[in-house]
Amino acid sequence: MPKPARFASFLAAAATLGIAACHSAPPPPPPVVIPLTGAAFAALQWVQSNANAISVSDSVTPGLDRSRLASFVGDARIVGVSELSEGTREFPTIVRHVLFALADTANVRGLAIQAPMPEAMEVDRYVRSGTGDLKRLLRTLGSPRWETPEMTSLVNAMRDWNRAHPDKPLDFFGFEIPTAAHAVDVVNSLPDSIAGAPLKAWFRREYPCVLRDESARFGNGGRAADSTFWRQCGKVVTAAVDSIVALRKRVTPARAAQLGYIEEMARLVSHHVTTGLRYLPRQDANAEHVLYLADLLGPGAKLMVWGGDVEMGRLTLEETTVQTGVALGKRLGERYRTMAFLFGDGSLRARNGTVGRTGEPTGPTSVAVARPEEGTYEDVLSRVPLAAYWVDMRQLPAGDAGNWLKGPRSARLITELYSQLRPQLFQTPLQFPQYFDGILFVRHVTATR
16 A cells, blocks of 8 residues: 555544444543541541642742741751652752751751762762753762653752842751761872872872772771771871861962862761761661761751651661661751652652562652552541641641541652552651651642653
């Protein structure tokens, strides 16, 4: 059949299918939403009365009640936010609005995400001075969840804020150190022309001990060998910081500025080694990193911390996985405030465990999420007639409403994998305010790109 005839046949077939579709049965009605009764209905009424609207748009003026949010934060030194379900477009926008509101009213001076500390310091330099290629810098953070238009928008908005508010700038950090290799490379980039040949030779010979010690921690020598390595290296990294500080005092202002960033990395390496010598569990080490970053901001300044899944909550999963929020809560008490991000329905970016010819999950894609199951937190929260809001859960009411909201009740916990066929696998029990002081909620989310 000639091409024009084949094309005409295709159009005719498509038209026939379209007509048939128009005369076919209407789509099935949406699932019936069971009305709430008893304690769940009382909980909904309390949430509706206490919800504070948040915009999820890119608007410069999101309509966020800054004074109520600042009151919620109070004198807390650290504000933790847990992204219980990752891969949505809306959450980074909410982080941006909350961050700027608190920067304006509560002296929050930095954002720390769950990413490597040395590599994130490169992003911080971009935020402060515009140095570097942001797309490349986000890629070095090691997770596709940071390589998104929404994250790019957040970082650029921080850069714009710093231009407009030189009196109260914001910093961008990571709060994990899987390795200090990048920081060591930056310190070793100290120019020969500034350091001088003898000092530069000392750096080349001694400073790589940090990388040797990192591998020794997991070697067959055990803690004895580990301690020997780290103690010796502790002297090296301390001397390195002292040498760079001394150099800055005797060079020109232009060169001193160049050395400033190298000094930041050298101090981070020293912190890394000092923390390593203490043999801390993961959650305690992360807490030390968070507090180290808060100290960088100066006295009185506060830090907002963005953790994946329930990382910033004061809870332990399956009696073994202790979250960073537990350690921060123990260290700071009332000076640690934490919120959980939840949503109603929509889609997010994840590996789909429902499809795949080999039985393996697909690569990251947009995955529709089942509507909230009856009796879960999202089932009640999604009935509030607001597109997005936050609610303070510290002072729950007495009676049925408070008992229902305290939990434990299930909420979704979705990271890189999701299956529409078995949504119950992605539930975890939460308690308020034992685990979290507040909730950030979006009724409908869309997948990040």
